[in-house]
Amino acid sequence: MTWYVSVPTESYEVARDEFSWAFPDGYNAATDFLRKHDHADDRTALSQLASDGTREAYTFADLDRRSDRVANALRARGVDRGDRVAVFVPQKPANVLTHLACWKLGAVSLPLSILFGEEALRYRLRDSETTVVVADESVLDTVVAAAPDCPDLTHVLTVDADADGTPAPSDRDTDDSTTWDRFAAVVDDAPSAFDVADTDHETPAIVMYTSGSTGPPKAVLHGHGLWAGHCPAFSMYFEHEVHADDAVFWTPADWAWIGALGDLVFPAWHYGQPVVGHPMGKFDPERAFEILAEFDVTHTFLPPTAIRMMMSVDDPTGRFDLSLRAICSGGEPLTPEILDWAAESLGGVAVNELYGQTEANLLVTNCQQWFEAQPGSMGKPVPGHDVAVVDPETGERRPTSDVGEIAVRRDGDPVVFREYLDDPEKTAATTVGDWHLTGDLGVEDDDGYLWFKSRDDDLIITSGYRVGPGEVEQVLLEHEAVEQVGVVGVPDEMRGEVVKAFVQLVRPTGSVTAADAIRDELRDLVRSRLAKYEYPREIEFVDELPQTTTGKIQRRKLRE
Incomplete structure (x- = not known):
């Protein structure tokens, strides 16, 4: 299957009119990212910089073979189609390998932030009925504390737990019946070939938890087509350079967040482009510039807080040999000062704001080749997504300049979630007519730009x-x-x-x-x-x- 999301680049209007979704039969995200590329054996997919400074490079074929082994190791531990596997790992190869392995199995992966404490972890594992956790050495104490209260959890695979002599949990005094093994050992012992499960773009693939203003976090279920669904926006905010021969992509954002996996990592691999991984821990703006320079990063996703911290670094273009051409950012509106800084201190690097949420990501963004960015505006609706400002009671479109709720039409849109896991009432509550309601209030102006106003709740x-x-x-x-x-x-x-x-x-x-x-x-x-x-x-x-x-x-x- 050699299929790429191809967005017409002549103009924004042409792209909006001509683009449509057409997933190939038997679509599987792991196959899409790893097996379709002609250069799979010699093209770097992941340049990994470890915390201790050591470096590793993985081709697309390397990741394919390695994730085959992970899939076999998971299957040997009872993971089957539809089962949930939690990924409790920072920016390390084991993180993405586990996601890819789950999708090859037809299982469902569950990304978890290593910032989670005991109660946050316990709730998500129990609610999702997770059967296997792949956990980094840095979070083992949290897993040990939560595991006895998670009745569906049968196995924990520990990543790098033996790197510095730290005993794996199998060597510890725990009172639960969960089996603990080291990730590297069980994967190395697993067979190196795997037949990918029969799936399509709607087959459940990933569950991500998102907080609301009331009640516990909600489990958002997406299908295999989610990541390819991000690609039209990816093309826009990276100024249509998705096939550039020298493109290199990096984000410091947590690989448990849809804003890292969906805004950068998996769309880059859809197009066969290299990604840099580094478990930075606490964000360090000087270190961020060092990584950008060392790996010749051309395109990056940076949360607004990270950008503001980087603005404090003196003379970045004089001190660092940067190849950077485009920055995308989201999560909150970008201020004019950020755009001015990029223009003055980074030599005119494009900074494009984007908008989305866990339930429906990358709906709105900017592309400076197509239209001028307006400071404070999220941009314009992305081709492939019917986005509007509507009356949340009736679903009727609001007139321009009138405040309403930002919404996206559900039918046929791969980035709109399938459901809140096993909760049809909450799922229905976000829908009016054909629209998914985001819970965000905004306005559309006469030129088609969308402007965020506020949440309609206390989030x-x-x-x-x-x-x-x-x-x-x-x-x-x-x-x-x-x-x-x-x-x-x-x-x-x-x-x-x-x-x-x-x-x-x-x-x-x-x-x-x-x-x-x-x-x-x-x-x-x-x-x-x-x-x-x-x-x-x-x-x-x-x-x-x-x-x-x-x-x-x-x-x-x-x-x-």
Whole structure:
């Protein structure tokens, strides 16, 4: 199967009129990314820079053979069609190899951020009925803590657990019945050939969890066609250079996030282009420029927070030999200062904003070959996606300049999710007529540009991560000193928003020192139970919280 998503490049109008979806029969994402390329044996697919500075290069054929072994290893541990396999690994080869292996099996992969704490991990493994976890050495303690409460979990494969003598969990004192093995050992012992399962672009392939303003995170189920569905936007925001001979792609974003896998990694492999991987950990702007220079990166996805941090680096083009030609970014609106910085400090590198969500990603973006970017605007709808601003009650399109809910037509669009896993009521609640409702309010202007206005709920978006205030409130209420709590997002120059908790204590602290101690305990509690990005950077103690007559915390008043 030699098939590429081909977007007409003559003009935006031509692309919108002429592009349509036509997946080949028997489509499988792993086959698409690895087996169709004529240069599979000699073209680098992944340049891997390890934390210790060592380097490895994998061709597309290497990844194909290696993921065959992973697929056989998973099958030997009972993984079958439709079963869920969690990927709890940073930017390492084991991460993408596990996804590819799952899709070859017809199984469903589940990306998980290594920032997750014990409670966040436990909930996702239980809710998804995950049977196997591939876990990095850095998160083994979290897995050990969560595993006994996950009845469907039968096997854990540990990545790099023996790299520095750290004992694998099989050597530890655990009270669960899960079998623990080292990933490298079981994969090396597995057969090197695998027949890909019979799938198509709608076959379930991946579950990603997304937070909402109320209730626990929701499991978003997508099919095999999801990643190819990102390709028209990929072509736009990277200025139609998807087939460039010298193109190299990199993102520092977590490979558990749709904004990393979908905005860059898998679309690049769809077009047979190389990707750089590096488990950076905490983002370092100087190190980011070093990677861009060292690997001759031409195209990168950078969250807005990362860009703002990189803006503090002096004279980047003078200090680093950069090949960079285009940056895409999303998660929050880009400010004019970012576009000015790219023009002045990076020698005119194109910076293109994009818009999407876990349920329906890369719906809107910019392409400076086609139309001028408008600072603060998300851009225009991507070919292949019917995007509009609608009345959320009727589904009728709103007139230009009138605020409504951003929506995308569901039928035939491969980036629109299939369902919230085993939850038809929540799935139906996001649909009106033919439209999927994003939950984001916006307007369309007379020139076809879309402008984000706000969420229609209390969801917090910090450094591109979605944080549900209810989850954070629930954890904070477990602290013995807390009587009531309300969590909101407040503006922040670097991160867009940060999490702020208004806390009503059981009794006054009596001193500044005691108050500071409680703040530290509350932050540590959230870090350990949820994800590190969900902790409240700001905590304000109050005598009472605004409530409705039914006792519900009024978050709107807390933001005022």
